[in-house]
Amino acid sequence: MLLESRSPTADETVQLVRAAQQGDSDSFTLMFQIHYAGMLAVANWILGPGPDAEDACQDAAITALRRIGELRDPTAVRSWLHAIVRNICLSILRSRRPVPVGVAGVDLPASANGDPVASIERMAQRDWIWHGLRQLTPTTQTVAMLRYFSDNNSYEQIALLCGIPVGTVASRLSEARRRLAYILPSVQGERHDGIDALTAERRDEAGTILTAIANGVALSQVDRRWAKGMTMWWPSGRISTGLGSLFAVMQNNYDQGVTARLTGLVAGPGVTIWENVFLNPPDDPYHCPPGATWLLREKGGVVQEVRLLYAPPTGEPPTHRERPGPHPA
Structure with missing residues (x-):
């Protein structure tokens, strides 16, 4: 026509x-x-x-x-x-918009039932969407997942999480859009491997690790899937190694009254994205930012690298604290 x-x-x-x-x-x-x-x-x-x-x-x-x-x-x-x-x-x-300290989900890209971005997130379990994502290159797949399925999804935030320039984010997203526009119509009616089981497994793992200190879960109970030399990239620029370094930070924050709660997760082959809110003690509301996004990169099912990005703090934090966040002073 x-x-x-x-x-x-x-x-x-x-x-x-x-x-x-x-x-x-x-x-x-x-x-x-x-x-x-x-x-x-x-x-x-x-x-x-x-x-x-x-x-x-x-x-x-x-x-x-x-x-x-x-x-x-x-x-x-x-x-x-x-x-x-x-x-x-x-x-x-x-x-x-600014996000009130300690309040989860206020700056999510969408929250209303009819919002298409929220619908995309709910449809993350749809096999054919993931089949399309799997056909992207690993680097393009990662930026697409962060853009469409995460809270901290501006170009600048994706660049920080991935450790790449903003221009590279833009070019990879452009490529992802171009490829998905071609791929999705051709795979919608096909039968695909489900992603539900993987997502449920990763959600259980994330929830367990984030609450491990509060619930008395030992490192040895959750480190099966984590490389001993796993590299942890903190927003401050600090780099640590191994899941034990993360547990040490969580213990430090728990001792000061901070807990964390998982608010979102999306999982794909080789990549998992966590999102959580930090719940700060009333007498130290700026100890940690409102929340964080975690980008886990895996190889052979083993977590090799984690990059962490904080949600932007609001208000005026105490001047004695150099930078808020879950890391040792």
């Missing part, structure tokens, strides 16, 4: 959407191209012109590609796409 430069009729819109829902990638691409200008106008109005608005439209395309089957009224595709863009833009604005 050739639409040239004119707007599609209602019948043509229905045909285009139906074809896209049947997995026709060309029809989906054409649908996106027809509505891109309007989507960008929405993003520009909310975020202002610039890279964030353009990224929001690209993220919306991936979301729409995954959710196209949920669109019951093909003639409502324009308002449906605009709603996806609007919700993604609002989630970006939400992530820019």
Whole structure:
């Protein structure tokens, strides 16, 4: 169906959407191209012109590609796409806001049931999404997981977590979007290996480690999957080795009244991402930041490297503390 430069009729819109829902990638691409200008106008109005608005439209395309089957009224595709863009833009604005100390989840990219980014996170268990991610290169897969499934998902935060320049993050995300737009329509109807069991296993592990000191769990009970020479990269720039170094820090903080609670986890082949909130004692509310994101890199099922990024603190911390966070003074 050739639409040239004119707007599609209602019948043509229905045909285009139906074809896209049947997995026709060309029809989906054409649908996106027809509505891109309007989507960008929405993003520009909310975020202002610039890279964030353009990224929001690209993220919306991936979301729409995954959710196209949920669109019951093909003639409502324009308002449906605009709603996806609007919700993604609002989630970006939400992530820019300060996070009250000790409160988990306030700056999550999305929290409402209808928000597409929240829907992506809930759909992390969907086998076909993970099948698509697995076909990305390991480095591209990691930035895509952080962008779409984690709290600290700005380009700058992803760069810090991965130890790469911001420009590299941008180029890898661009590649991820391009590849996923091609891969996802072709794998949606296939049968894939499930990711549920892996996610549940990693969630149990993360929860156990984060609460190990409080619950009296010994290091030897949880270190089976951790390399003895595991490298731990702390936000302060400090580098330590082995899970024992992390336990020592957690013990130090527990002795000072700090506990941690797992709030989110996403797992894939070779990569696991944790998110947690720190609960600080009332007399020292700035001992640790509000929360943290952990990037675990694995080889052969064994954790080889961990990078930690804190959620930004709010308010004015005591001047005697050089830097907040779960590390020895």
